[in-house]
Amino acid sequence: MTLVLDPEKIVSQAERLGASEAEVYIVKSREYSVKAQRDAITEAEIHETLKLGVRVAISKRVGGAGGIIATMDDVESIIEKAISIAKTAPPDEKWPGFNPRIGVAPVEPEIYDEATASVDTGFLISLLVKQLGIVREAENVHVAEAGIGVDVSETTYANSHGGPVTEKATLFSYGYELKREGEEKGTYYDYIVKSRLDEGRVYSLTRKGVEKVIDASKAKAIGSFNGDIILGQEEAAGIIAIMLAPAVSAEQVQRGRSPLRGKLGEEILSRGITVVDDPFLSWEPGSSAFDDEGHPTTRKSIVEKGVLKTYLYDHYTASVEGKESTGNADRRAPWSKPSPGPTNLVVEVESSKQSLEELIAGIEKGVLVERTIGSWMSNPISGQINMTISFGYLVKKGSIVEPVKGLVVADDFYEALKDRFLGAGGQRECISSVCTPSIAWAGVRFAGKD
Numbered sequence: 001m002t003l004v005l006d007p008e009k010i011v012s013q014a015e016r017l018g019a020s021e022a023e024v025y026i027v028k029s030r031e032y033s034v035k036a037q038r039d040a041i042t043e044a045e046i047h048e049t050l051k052l053g054v055r056v057a058i059s060k061r062v063g064g065a066g067g068i069i070a071t072m073d074d075v076e077s078i079i080e081k082a083i084s085i086a087k088t089a090p091p092d093e094k095w096p097g098f099n100p101r102i103g104v105a106p107v108e109p110e111i112y113d114e115a116t117a118s119v120d121t122g123f124l125i126s127l128l129v130k131q132l133g134i135v136r137e138a139e140n141v142h143v144a145e146a147g148i149g150v151d152v153s154e155t156t157y158a159n160s161h162g163g164p165v166t167e168k169a170t171l172f173s174y175g176y177e178l179k180r181e182g183e184e185k186g187t188y189y190d191y192i193v194k195s196r197l198d199e200g201r202v203y204s205l206t207r208k209g210v211e212k213v214i215d216a217s218k219a220k221a222i223g224s225f226n227g228d229i230i231l232g233q234e235e236a237a238g239i240i241a242i243m244l245a246p247a248v249s250a251e252q253v254q255r256g257r258s259p260l261r262g263k264l265g266e267e268i269l270s271r272g273i274t275v276v277d278d279p280f281l282s283w284e285p286g287s288s289a290f291d292d293e294g295h296p297t298t299r300k301s302i303v304e305k306g307v308l309k310t311y312l313y314d315h316y317t318a319s320v321e322g323k324e325s326t327g328n329a330d331r332r333a334p335w336s337k338p339s340p341g342p343t344n345l346v347v348e349v350e351s352s353k354q355s356l357e358e359l360i361a362g363i364e365k366g367v368l369v370e371r372t373i374g375s376w377m378s379n380p381i382s383g384q385i386n387m388t389i390s391f392g393y394l395v396k397k398g399s400i401v402e403p404v405k406g407l408v409v410a411d412d413f414y415e416a417l418k419d420r421f422l423g424a425g426g427q428r429e430c431i432s433s434v435c436t437p438s439i440a441w442a443g444v445r446f447a448g449k450d
Contacts, residue, residue: 003050003069007158010054010075015160017083019056023098023159025066025292025334027051033149034124039132039142044121053334054082057098060091066335078335096319099329102162102294109280109287113196116170117152124148127199131206135178138210144187146176150197157294165294171285172197174205178213186217188371188391190234193432195283212370216391219403221449228366228422229409230359230395230440235369237434239378239385240345243413244275245434246380248302248310249340250317259383259414260308267306268414270421272350275303277312277328278435279343286344286433293329293338300326302345306418312340347436349424356438359425361398367407367446368393368400368438378413385411389446408447416441 007024014022028050035043052075053066063085065078128148135143151171158164175191190209192201231239252258260268269275279297281287290296293315301309313321314329317340330341360368372387379386389407393400422440429435 003071005050005052005069005075007156007164010052010079011158011160014054014056014079014083017079018058019083019086020058021098021160022054022056022082023293024157025053025331026156027153027334029151029153031149031151032119032121032124033147034121034128036128036132036143036146038144039136041125041128044125046121051334052078053331053336054078055098055335055337056082056086057095058083058086060093060095061086061089062092062095063087063089064335064337066333094316094320096316098159098161099293099295099315099325100161101296101324102157102159102165102290103296104165104289105279105296105298105327107280108289109284110282111167111169111195111284111287113170113283116150116172116195116197119150119197124150127202131176131202134203134206135210138214140182141178141180141210141213144177144179148174148202157290157292159294163294165290167289170195174202176206176209178209180213180217184217186213186215186219186391188213188216193285195285195287212391215403216371216405219391219405221406222394222404223450224448225365225446227444227446228363228440228442229444230363230366230368230425230438232368232370232438233426233429233436234431235372235375236347236436236439237429237431238372238375239387239413240347240436241432241434242375242378243380243383243385245342245345247383248312248342250311250313250321251339253311254317254320257381259381260311263308264310266308267418268308269303269306269417271306272421272423273303273306273417274301274348274350276301276346276348277342277344278346279327281344281346281430281435284344284430284433284435286342288343291325291327291329292331293325295325295327295329297327297343312342314338314340342433344430345434347424347428347434347439349437349439354425356426359423359438359440360395360400362422363395363398363440365397366395366440366444367404368395383413385409385413385416406449409444411444416443
């Protein structure tokens, strides 16, 4: 891609057209992706894109626009559209201006891998074909769909107060859905997203999927009972992302949409639990030396020994409370309005067992949860968890008994992880920017087939 954008010139041009101030967010990326369905490669693509987002303020009126850039005419059009939107927008009396503190954190995380950046579609096709071969070796198991890809990107931010700051990153992803057919039917899905390609993890994930889909095909629906629950790493990460991540956003707190409003300094989780926002973890997709407003990132404890220590702020929400941004501005797209969000949420548990097996050994009766459906129906505003266990293992007297499915769970997230928390086990794993071991709590009602 030969087109080069100068962020400082774009800011200056917006100001010449009438903006009091402006900000520019640019993402240049090259993406290689390969897909498979029904045990065969179906797509292999290369995409190169240059995306631009421009936001401007005219006094306290703010507007933004953006899109994929093919020519310099597209840049002109985006600037003019942002100006036009700002002129007709209602004034925001709380508008503090764009972030004045632009810079890079003293610790720059490892998120760019040269070997990953040099991968091409031929290599990815070969790697995915080998995974299809592993799956075909299992009886009645096939790949319903799978995908593997590498994205090489360069992100640049600047505004009227300074910059630009630029960061290069690589991103590797691999995921699948496996099905087992025949007399015993089952489905299992899994994925990894990291900042560098690790072939060993790809093979391990595929072999794990084959084992799990066979177990899932044998899962039985059972009756209701009361017991303890262990969320495997993937499901623990998922529920934390759904329940805790939005609750610690200062934007949600200020809007009255967080159950943690007014609870700074209070114990909200078990004293054995600490949750850290860490943007410096090597090879994790949430890591970065600056946030989506160009503000330097920092490592911070959100919950320390059960006590809520801070919310996460971008520049706007911080200014509302007379504070400084915590470096947590996040955008869905280059042209989106930023809002506070976590980088990598790291769950640290003092009572963590050495292994998942030891955690299971302490369970009289319960379920080790492998996969759920419907957890998106959980409510981060009320703290209410809702999920249906689509695949798990029944545990009795400290041992796994059999695969089960179809159990419905409704519970209070904060009560469960404060008053009924049993501990954690197994190695901490980072999944979708949440890093956690398996976690367990007591006193769960499993509603089943009665």
